[in-house]
Amino acid sequence: MKKKKGRRSAVMVMLVVMLVLCGCGTRQKLPARKTDGKIKIGVSVYDQYDAFVAELMQDLNDQVLGAKAEEKQDIVLEVYNASQSQTKQNEQVRDMIAANFDVICVNLVDRTAPTEVINAARDADVPIIFFNRELVEDDLQRWDKLFYVGADAFVSGKMQGELAVDAIQSGTVDRNGDGAIQYVVLEGEAGHQDAIARSESSVNRMLELGVKLDRLTYAIANWNRAQAKTQMDKIIRQYGADIELVLANNDEMALGAIDAFEASDLPKAQRPLIFGIDGTEAGLSAVCDGKLEATIYNDAEGQAAAIFHLAHHLALEEPLRDLPLVGDKYIRLPYEKVTRDNVLEFK
């Protein structure tokens, strides 16, 4: 198990090694295609207030600062907020193309509507790195300069299910002793690949491992803490102490559920175990405090490093063979289980 901080320095070392190997930043290097040696990376995020995406952007900025400091490279990173509007995001992409960005990274608002982005990029020959919100493969195959960086959400759900089973086997979850676990699922945005995959695979994994489950209800809370609190307030009014387990598709919604239980008059002994996914700063702190039973680390730092390395190569028109691309298109970072026993390794 690698430490997150350890990983940060490992990433830096890898970056430096790669830059040295590529000769990037040396005087012999040919100037970048459109920018006289300056690398311009543009990003459009679906919503800058999304906690996970905000941490990913912070990590991407750190990558750029690291490369600028260590390699004296002239790199510009500009991040635009699409504020949950695909129309606005399409305009931002067109504006970035007009402003001669070398590579554009797109966190799609609507992952089923990438056509305008793809057509504009292809017409202008500007590569696109999609990230976090995954378009269907047919769309990604429409041009050879389209890429995706993310993670395999099925694995995160499976891991969440396994952690819940560990807790159930330790005997603390089935409070009413009926041999089944009364549970609630808090889901991310309808139609988001991670919400669909996580809801399905966490429950399926628990069933596979022989746990009897009894779903009380589910609620869509759009990845959002406040919405999750509102939904959980209602669920607590309806089911109260019957709720034994809460599976949240991300940490923010798990934190919203915790907020709701803390605001309720249910005594601690009658509250469920709550599981999240992401390992955001707030999520990890809640695991440390014992409020969140466990989470799954969604490697924002690794995804940011992958986006940066890919963008860097594309901007300088370097061969991509030293990058861990699958099918010439995808880079997916692994998830890791985080419990109270190992949480400090991620802080």
Ligand code: BGC
């Ligand atoms: C993360 C969520 C985030 C969503 C945004 C997911 O991978 O787990 O926390 O809100 O991506 O697209």
